[in-house]
Amino acid sequence: xxxxxxxxxxxxxxxxxxxxxxxxxxxxxxxxxxxxxxxxxxxxxxxxxxxxxxxxxxxxxxxxxxxxxxxxxxxxxxxxxxxxxxxxxxxxxxxxxxxxxxxxxxxxxxxxxxxxxxxxxxxxxxxxxxxxxxxxxxxxxxxxxxxxxxxxxxxxxxxxxxxxxxxxxxxxxxxxxxxxxxxxxxxxxxxxxxxxxxxxxxxxxxxxxxxxxxxxxxxxxxxxxxxxxxxxxxxxxxxxxxxxxxxxxxxxxxxxxxxxxxxxxxxxxxxxxxxxxxxxxxxxxxxxxxxxxxxxxxxxxxxxxxxxxxxxxxxxxxxxxxxxxxxxxxxxxxxxxxxxxxxxxxxxxxxxxxxxxxxxxxxxxxxxxxxxxxxxxxxxxxxxxxxxxxxxxxxxxxxxxxxxxxxxxxxxxxxxxxxxxxxxxxxxxxxxxxxxxxxxxxxxx
Amino acid sequence: xxxxxxxxxxxxxxxxxxxxxxxxxxxxxxxxxxxxxxxxxxxxxxxxxxxxxxxxxxxxxxxxxxxxxxxxxxxxxxxxxxxxxxxxxxxxxxxxxxxxxxxxxxxxxxxxxxxxxxxxxxxxxxxxxxxxxxxxxxxxxxxxxxxxxxxxxxxxxxxxxxxxxxxxxxxxxxxxxxxxxxxxxxxxxxxxxxxxxxxxxxxxxxxxxxxxxxxxxxxxxxxxxxxxxxxxxxxxxxxxxxxxxxxxxxxxxxxxxxxxxxxxxxxxxxxxxxxxxxxxxxxxxxxxxxxxxx
Numbered sequence: 001x002x003x004x005x006x007x008x009x010x011x012x013x014x015x016x017x018x019x020x021x022x023x024x025x026x027x028x029x030x031x032x033x034x035x036x037x038x039x040x041x042x043x044x045x046x047x048x049x050x051x052x053x054x055x056x057x058x059x060x061x062x063x064x065x066x067x068x069x070x071x072x073x074x075x076x077x078x079x080x081x082x083x084x085x086x087x088x089x090x091x092x093x094x095x096x097x098x099x100x101x102x103x104x105x106x107x108x109x110x111x112x113x114x115x116x117x118x119x120x121x122x123x124x125x126x127x128x129x130x131x132x133x134x135x136x137x138x139x140x141x142x143x144x145x146x147x148x149x150x151x152x153x154x155x156x157x158x159x160x161x162x163x164x165x166x167x168x169x170x171x172x173x174x175x176x177x178x179x180x181x182x183x184x185x186x187x188x189x190x191x192x193x194x195x196x197x198x199x200x201x202x203x204x205x206x207x208x209x210x211x212x213x214x215x216x217x218x219x220x221x222x223x224x225x226x227x228x229x230x231x232x233x234x235x236x237x238x239x240x241x242x243x244x245x246x247x248x249x250x251x252x253x254x255x256x257x258x259x260x261x262x263x264x265x266x267x268x269x270x271x272x273x274x275x276x277x278x279x280x281x282x283x284x285x286x287x288x289x290x291x292x293x294x295x296x297x298x299x300x301x302x303x304x305x306x307x308x309x310x311x312x313x314x315x316x317x318x319x320x321x322x323x324x325x326x327x328x329x330x331x332x333x334x335x336x337x338x339x340x341x342x343x344x345x346x347x348x349x350x351x352x353x354x355x356x357x358x359x360x361x362x363x364x365x366x367x368x369x370x371x372x373x374x375x376x377x378x379x380x381x382x383x384x385x386x387x388x389x390x391x392x393x394x395x396x397x398x399x400x401x402x403x404x405x406x407x408x409x410x411x412x413x414x415x416x417x418x419x420x421x422x423x424x425x426x427x428x429x430x431x432x433x434x435x436x437x438x439x440x441x442x443x444x445x
Numbered sequence: 446x447x448x449x450x451x452x453x454x455x456x457x458x459x460x461x462x463x464x465x466x467x468x469x470x471x472x473x474x475x476x477x478x479x480x481x482x483x484x485x486x487x488x489x490x491x492x493x494x495x496x497x498x499x500x501x502x503x504x505x506x507x508x509x510x511x512x513x514x515x516x517x518x519x520x521x522x523x524x525x526x527x528x529x530x531x532x533x534x535x536x537x538x539x540x541x542x543x544x545x546x547x548x549x550x551x552x553x554x555x556x557x558x559x560x561x562x563x564x565x566x567x568x569x570x571x572x573x574x575x576x577x578x579x580x581x582x583x584x585x586x587x588x589x590x591x592x593x594x595x596x597x598x599x600x601x602x603x604x605x606x607x608x609x610x611x612x613x614x615x616x617x618x619x620x621x622x623x624x625x626x627x628x629x630x631x632x633x634x635x636x637x638x639x640x641x642x643x644x645x646x647x648x649x650x651x652x653x654x655x656x657x658x659x660x661x662x663x664x665x666x667x668x669x670x671x672x673x674x675x676x677x678x679x680x681x682x683x684x685x686x687x688x689x690x691x692x693x694x695x696x697x698x699x700x701x702x703x704x705x706x707x708x709x710x711x712x713x714x715x716x717x718x719x720x721x722x723x724x725x726x727x728x729x730x731x732x733x734x735x736x737x738x739x
Contacts, residue, residue, distance in 0.1 A: 083706050086492055105493065108709075112497035204687045206707070260583050260600035263690060399494035403708045410692075417603075419691040428515075435513055436708070 037068045038341050038348055040333075041088065042100040043081045044073030047297055048361025049100070056352035069348060072096065077265060079206040088336075089114040095338035097345040103138040103330050104207060106148055107397050110141035116337045117145035121346050127354065127367075135366040137394060139332050148332030149349050152363035155326040155388035156212050157311050158182065159284040159291075161276070164189050174312050177319045179220070179246055186255040186283060194280040195262075196255045198271045201247060201416040202263030203409045210405040211327055211395065212286055214412055217243035219393050220316035220325040223445055225404070226396035233404055233437060235430040237445035242317060244422035248415045256416070263413060273300035276309070285314065288385045292362045306380050313388060322391040329395065330366065364389070400437040407432040479722070486716035492709035500712070507716035517717070519692045520700040524676070524724075527611060527696055532675035535615035537668065540622020545652070548630050559623075566620030574684035577613045578602070602686055606693045610682050617681065618674065622667055629663035630656070665736040669729045676725050697721045 042049050050071065057069040074084050082105045088094045089109075101109065109115050122128045131150060139148040162172045168188040176182045186196040200208040218225060223239025226232070234240075250256045261267055268286075272293045275281045277300060284290065291309070294302035313324035333349045335342050351357060355369050362379060364386060365371050377383055395401065411429040414420040420428065434442050486507055490500045511517045543562060547555050565573070580586050581601040588598040601609050633656060641655050657664075679698040682688065688695035688703065695703075697717060705714025 079707065083492065108494040108497075111495045112491075112493045114493070114497075202687075203689055258583065258600070259690070260603050265687065399491075399496070402493075403710070406703070406707050413689060414691050417690045431515075435510055436710075 035341065036066050036344075037070060038097040038345050039070040039072055040098040040100070040348070041072045041074050041085060041096040044075045045299070046073075047299075048292060048363070051297065052357075052360050053352065056348070056357050059357070060348050060351045063351070064344075064347075067344065077206075078208060079265075086112075086114060089338060092338040092340070095336040095340070097335065097339040097341050098333050098349060099336055100151075101148055101332050101334040103148075103150070103332055104395065104397050104401075106139060106332060106334065107141055108399050108402070109334075110143070110145070110147040111399060113337055115141075115147045116335045116339065116342060117141070117143075117147055118149075118335060118346060119146045122146050122149070125350060127350070130355070130367050130369045132366055132368060132389070134328075134389065134392070134394075135330065138328075138330055139334075142398070148334035149353050150330055150332050150366035151353060151358065152360050153328050153330035153366050153389070154364055155288050155328055155385060155392055156216050156286065157288065157313050157326060157385070157388060159276075159286060159309055159311050160185075161193070161279060161282055161308055162310050163308050164193055164279065164282050168192060173310060176312065176315045177323065178315050179217075179317050181315065182283065183246075183249060183255070186250070187253070189282040190253075190255060193282045195257045195271065195275060196282045197250055198257055198275075198281050198284040198286065199247075199250070200268065200286070201251070201256065202265075202267070202413050203406070204263060204265040205268060206409065207405060208268065209409045209412050211329060213247070214243060214408050215327045215393075215395065216285060216314050216325060217246050217317075219327060220314065220321075222320065226398070227443060228396075230443060232441055232443040233400065233433055234445055235433045235442045236426060239317075239445075240429070241422055241426050244411065244415050244425050247412055248422050251416050251418065259417060263416060269299075277302045277305070279308065288388075289361075289363060291380065295362065297361075311381050311385065313391075324388075324391055326388045326392045327395065328389070328392040331360075331363075400441065403436045404433055407436065482715050482719055482722075485712055486719045488712045489710075490712035490715070492706065492711055494709065497709075503712070507713045510713065511716060511720070516692055516695065516700060520695045520697050523607065523692075523694065524696040526607060527614070527678075527694075528672065528675050531611040531614040532618070532671045533668065535611065536618045536622045536671055536675075537664070539615055539619040540624075540667075541626045541664075543619070543623045544626035544630055545656075547627070559627075562620045562623055565616050566618065568617070570617065570678075570680035571684055573613065573617050574681050577609075577616075578685055581609055603690055606686050606690060610685055610694050613685065614675065614678060614681060618671065621674075622671060625663055625667040625670075626660065629660040633659050662736065665732050669732050672728050672732070673725055676721060676728075697724075 040053065042053070044050075050073070053069075053071050057071060060069055061067055074081060076084055082102065085099050085101070086105075086109065088096060089099065101115070106115070110117070132153070135150045135153050136146070138153070139146050139150055141147050158174075158176070160172075160174055162174075165174055165185060165188075166172055168185075170185055170188060174185070176185065182197070190196050199213040201213060202209060215225070218239050221237075221239025221242050223237035224234055225240075227234055251259075256262060257267065257271070261270060271281055271284060272286075272290050276284065276290075277294065288311070291305065291311075293299045294305040294309075296303070313326060316323055316325050333352070335345050335349075339345055353367075355367065358365065358367060358370060362382075364382075365376060370376055371386060407429050410432070411420075411425040414425045414428070415422055430442075430444070487502055487504060488500050489496045489503045489506070491497045543558070547558060568576070582588075583598050583600060587601065592598070599605075637655060637659075638651065641651050646654065677698060678696070679702065682694055682696060682699055683702070686694045688699040698721065701714050701717040701721065704710050704717060
């Protein structure tokens with residue numbers, strides 16, 4: 001190699017290095033989106049959401065010349081979806097114009113400045129009055145502003161297999177009046193099915209374990225998780241212990257699913273799409289959306305499901321209070337603070353959530369005027385399920401809630417696997433929450 | 446004199462010039478994040494909630510909380526057990542044995558065995574996790590095989606979770622050590638081995654007195670690499686057990702992920718990652734020191 005070649009080599013190496021560095025620094029602040037495009041992201045797979053959005057998109061694009069609506073699926077499980085969308089919302093480069101947002105994350109995400117307040121826009125929209133007042137609480141931030149438009153609400157209850165219960169001599173329609181009634185029914189069908197009673201009981205199901213299982217129990221006792229008067233988390237209570245004891249009873253007596261798959265992230269899908277259609281599940285404490293899987297457009301179509309499956313409300317512990325209990329959450333459409341086309345985004349939300357368009361699978365509607373429609377009432381059990389909204393409760397989704405919730409999941413899983421007794425798990429929960437949120441924010445009953 | 450000095454200066458300049466791009470990149474992408482991590486671990490940084498907008502310096506709060514957290518202690522113990530059993534002992538010994546036994550065997554034999562073991566290594570962690578999840582499940586291959594000798598199915602991931610993930614990690618990682626040892630063993634001069642044979646050393650003596658001392662340097666290098674790789678294993682455990690049941694397979698990376706992305710406590714998560722970094726650095730220094738003593 002002569003000197004000239006060496007110099008050329010040296011120069012090209014330097015040139016390459018500079019190019020690499022330049023490439024790393026670029027791209028700040030530039031958005032590739034055009035002014036006439038809005039992007040909406042949703043948690044996939046969700047065929048109901050997708051087909052609803054496609055129809056809204058067609059209408060919106062026809063009504064607004066030159067506008068494109070981009071529907072982007074985010075393949076994700078329950079636990080990762082909030083992280084993925086938060087990371088997108090943190091940068092103007094990646095922030096979508098509309099995000100399908102779980103009402104659980106709405107308050108903290110609003111407090112973090114990720115979401116844009118839309119109170120002014122909503123007050124000018126005549127349709128806003130048609131939304132249930134209770135559901136509007138779910139889209140209100142801690143500062144009192146609205147941060148989203150509800151697209152669904154939900155309740156939880158006891159799905160049960162009529163055929164299985166009848167065979168065991170239990171009268172249907174089944175109306176259990178206490179936890180003991182539920183456990184007795186599960187005991188009666190123990191030998192007939194693979195899973196006498198299904199409930200989310202692991203850390204892998206994330207919020208599902210807190211909401212579909214634990215809060216459905218705790219809210220049926222006389223204790224609370226959060227004291228609204230003092231603004232403190234209740235880390236130790238009689239009701240908390242009773243709830244853990246219920247779970248303990250289920251698993252120690254083999255009334256639950258086999259733990260080898262029952263506490264994994266795949267368990268929920270296995271139960272709803274595989275075991276229930278096979279008639280191998282007696283009772284399932286789960287959300288009202290479960291039947292969505294069995295519709296023609298669902299993940300596991302099961303045309304005869306109505307002949308076998310019914311739903312009833314979860315009873316309170318000893319029948320106290322209303323005698324029944326449920327917990328509600330729901331999904332919303334929200335506009336990120338860093339969205340490029342906020343006004344156009346809101347116009348699209350209006351179109352998508354109008355009386356004529358808001359048809360989100362079998363989800364409970366947040367609009368009173370839709371709930372009165374005949375075709376809505378004709379959906380199986382819809383009227384019965386909508387009645388659950390009369391005694392429903394909402395979660396205290398304040399900033400510390402995710403930490404409290406994951407400690408609940410930890411306690412539930414420990415009891416489920418028999419690692420800890422209910423008493424030990426309660427003690428651990430108390431310690432964990434005191435440490436994680438600070439003792440000044442907790443109290444004992 | 447003068448000429449050689451200018452030549453030296455020229456070489457120095459070239460060294461700097463050639464080194465500069467990589468030094469800049471290292472500063473930017475390695476040292477930068479480490480300093481940021483160090484800083485964030487002293488804040489209440491959060492992924493969402495009010496603390497995400499207004500991140501504050503909280504001093505040693507994260508570290509105090511960490512050392513009071515029994516889950517942290519559990520994760521440290523799990524990490525150490527996982528590290529020693531699967532990397533330091535498992536992968537090293539399996540890797541060495543395979544390499545040693547394959548030495549001077551027929552070429553086709555070496556090829557086939559080598560490819561089989563390498564297959565485990567080149568398979569992505571997430572695929573390894575799914576394969577083993579199926580293999581170890583209630584009605585999986587392992588339980589079917591055990592069924593032939595009349596052993597009841599065992600819920601491996603539930604009854605022996607840590608042992609299972611250790612085993613899977615050995616299966617996945619042994620090929621790396623095997624390659625390292627193969628290269629080292631091939632470097633041993635044949636004359637030395639032949640000389641010891643003529644002097645009457647038996648196979649055991651040759652292994653203990655000749656082979657091992659010669660490859661000691663490679664062994665330590667391999668130890669450092671395997672340790673660092675294993676400390677960072679996340680996908681494999683997360684996909685197999687999610688850190689459970691309970692906290693039985695929660696290692697530090699899993700614990701860190703849970704705190705940062707499930708509880709949204711990024712500050713606390715980075716504090717945990719800092720501890721992980723310190724463990725990695727200390728172990729590497731320890732190994733290197735061990736190498737220098739002789």
